[in-house]
Amino acid sequence: MASSAVTPVSSLPVARTAGILVAAVAAAVAVNAVIAAIAVALGVPSTYGPITVPAYASMTVLGIAAGWVGWRFISRRAADPRRALTIAVPIVLVASFAPDLLLAVFRFIPGTTVGAVLALGLMHVATAAIAVPAYVLATRSR
Numbered sequence: 001m002a003s004s005a006v007t008p009v010s011s012l013p014v015a016r017t018a019g020i021l022v023a024a025v026a027a028a029v030a031v032n033a034v035i036a037a038i039a040v041a042l043g044v045p046s047t048y049g050p051i052t053v054p055a056y057a058s059m060t061v062l063g064i065a066a067g068w069v070g071w072r073f074i075s076r077r078a079a080d081p082r083r084a085l086t087i088a089v090p091i092v093l094v095a096s097f098a099p100d101l102l103l104a105v106f107r108f109i110p111g112t113t114v115g116a117v118l119a120l121g122l123m124h125v126a127t128a129a130i131a132v133p134a135y136v137l138a139t140r141s142r
Helices: 009-041 053-077 081-095 098-106 114-139
Strands: none
Touching: 009 053, 009 114, 053 081, 053 114, 081 114, 098 114
8 A cells, every 4th residue: 555645734834834944044054154254254263162163053043943932932922922022032132142241251262352252243133133034934824
């Protein structure tokens, strides 16, 4: 008996959402790679841990996943999700700079420079700029 390759209807929205989020991760990692390359070209050592591919790629995945969880939580629980997200997204983005600011002040990672910290902060902005439209697209009615 031949097996059917029909996807159950209930899994289509999950597959669509997963595809959108994977595309967002790929785009954000690619943009962050450009930011890292520019930072290196401007003098940040290529061996500086936070701007190496494993570091920024894993943090990009983690950031987009955590953002998605927060987005869905607010979307499902808030009385006015649009207003709540309009407030929450900028607050979370600004809060995401806290580790970078601490890094700039205390330089707890050897080789930290102002340029490196600025590159990391720009990666936060780029990731959010890619993730938020992806979240909107993923939550639209199917």
